[in-house]
Amino acid sequence: MSARSHPSAPAVLGGAPAFPNGLALVQPTIEDVPALARRLESVLASGTLTNGRTVRALEETVADRLGVAHVVAVSSCTSGLMLTLQALDARGRVVMPSFTFSASAHAVTWAGGTPVWAEVDARRLTLDPADAAAAADGAVAMTATHVYGAPCQVEALQQVADNRGIPVVYDAAHALGSSRRGRPVGSFGTAEVFSLSPTKVTVAGEGGLVTTADAALAEAVRIGRDYGNPGDYDCLFPGLNARMSELHAAVAVHSLAVLDARIARRNALVAKFKAGTEGLPGLTFQDIEPGDLSTCKDLTLVIEPQFGLTADELAVALRAEGVDTRRYYHPPVHRQKAYAHLAGRRALPVTERVADQVLTLPLWSHMTAATVTTLAGTVARLHEHAATVRTRLRL
Numbered sequence: 467m468s469a470r471s472h473p474s475a476p477a478v479l480g481g482a483p484a485f486p487n488g489l490a491l492v493q494p495t496i497e498d499v500p501a502l503a504r505r506l507e508s509v510l511a512s513g514t515l516t517n518g519r520t521v522r523a524l525e526e527t528v529a530d531r532l533g534v535a536h537v538v539a540v541s542s543c544t545s546g547l548m549l550t551l552q553a554l555d556a557r558g559r560v561v562m563p564s565f566t567f568s569a570s571a572h573a574v575t576w577a578g579g580t581p582v583w584a585e586v587d588a589r590r591l592t593l594d595p596a597d598a599a600a601a602a603d604g605a606v607a608m609t610a611t612h613v614y615g616a617p618c619q620v621e622a623l624q625q626v627a628d629n630r631g632i633p634v635v636y637d638a639a640h641a642l643g644s645s646r647r648g649r650p651v652g653s654f655g656t657a658e659v660f661s662l663s664p665t666k667v668t669v670a671g672e673g674g675l676v677t678t679a680d681a682a683l684a685e686a687v688r689i690g691r692d693y694g695n696p697g698d699y700d701c702l703f704p705g706l707n708a709r710m711s712e713l714h715a716a717v718a719v720h721s722l723a724v725l726d727a728r729i730a731r732r733n734a735l736v737a738k739f740k741a742g743t744e745g746l747p748g749l750t751f752q753d754i755e756p757g758d759l760s761t762c763k764d765l766t767l768v769i770e771p772q773f774g775l776t777a778d779e780l781a782v783a784l785r786a787e788g789v790d791t792r793r794y795y796h797p798p799v800h801r802q803k804a805y806a807h808l809a810g811r812r813a814l815p816v817t818e819r820v821a822d823q824v825l826t827l828p829l830w831s832h833m834t835a836a837t838v839t840t841l842a843g844t845v846a847r848l849h850e851h852a853a854t855v856r857t858r859l860r861l
């Protein structure tokens with residue numbers, strides 16, 4: 467019997483695709499659109515489209531939820547990181563992971579800093595405190611990313627920062643709703659910066675939130691988001707227009723109300739996927755420490771050689787099944803053209819290996835359990851047929 471006529475053959479071998487209508491990587495979840503439309507109508511009717519009460523309500527809601535003194539809403543996580551690092555005067559060496567989204571490094575660079583790459587922990591995929599310490603000579607700041615929503619080892623990283631007397635800023639783009647040993651992400655380090663862009667779990671359309679216990683830092687970011695203008699048009703420093711509009715804030719407030727349910731659901735879907743692929747050789751996942759909570763912003767596989775297909779090969783085979791994937795984070799930032807001039811200063815073998823092995827699969831908050839079961843079955847079937855699939859892909 468040829469592969470083509472086999473009913474369960476992978477699509478790359480001529481079988482029927484598992485998702486004939488396609489399976490998108492992300493779909494923002496917007497519950498109760500009519501209620502959101504009423505919120506937006508009331509913003510429009512108020513006549514205030516920026517610097518208004520909806521942004522303030524969002525900031526207060528988040529401050530209460532996370533137990534932090536100050537929350538400043540901004541136009542994006544990237545602009546929030548830029549303004550925070552500018553306010554901390556992080557011009558100089560900034561220790562940070564290369565295994566993160568490019569924007570983490572761009573913000574450091576725009577604020578006048580130079581990334582000094584450090585490794586991630588091979589199992590957790592977050593900044594490795596020991597390697598961060600080894601890279602910290604002469605550093606003026608450190609940044610770390612709560613990758614896919616998994617909290618960093620914040621205690622050890624704080625120790626590294628304290629030993630050097632430098633601030634630590636978390637790129638918490640993925641982690642609104644995550645917690646570390648019971649304490650909410652948003653309350654660690656000198657500041658943390660969340661993203662509310664459409665691929666995240668809580669969305670505003672576009673937006674970001676800076677959280678900090680430091681009143682002066684919060685004030686500098688508040689002024690910075692408004693061009694550096696403290697209110698009298700006598701600008702204190704060259705800021706940005708990084709304000710969040712009232713309309714975006716209304717979407718964020720609406721989205722926040724259901725955050726816990728979303729996180730619970732995403733964790734349940736990831737658990738279902740893990741159960742459906744249990745025992746497949748070479749298929750591993752990021753470690754989440756017991757007692758920590760991840761938003762599960764992404765469902766990322768770490769594919770070791772025993773799986774029989776590389777992450778790239780699996781991506782091509784899944785594309786034939788209709789499944790959209792990404793390589794979060796490949797290439798790692800230090801391998802990207804924008805940072806080629808910094809290459810070769812520190813060897814990053816763990817980062818390079820992990821980046822070669824990651825593949826992010828579709829996951830969204832309203833995905834059905836049946837979809838996850840089919841997705842897990844599809845990955846399992848590709849493993850079963852790995853040798854033939856690999857031969858076909860290499861033809």
Ligand SMILES: *Cc1c(COP(=O)(O)O)cnc(C)c1O
Binds near residue numbers: 567
């Ligand atoms: C999405 C993302 C950002 C950028 O967030 P924006 O709100 O789009 O600026 C930064 N860092 C990480 C890790 C991200 O995933």
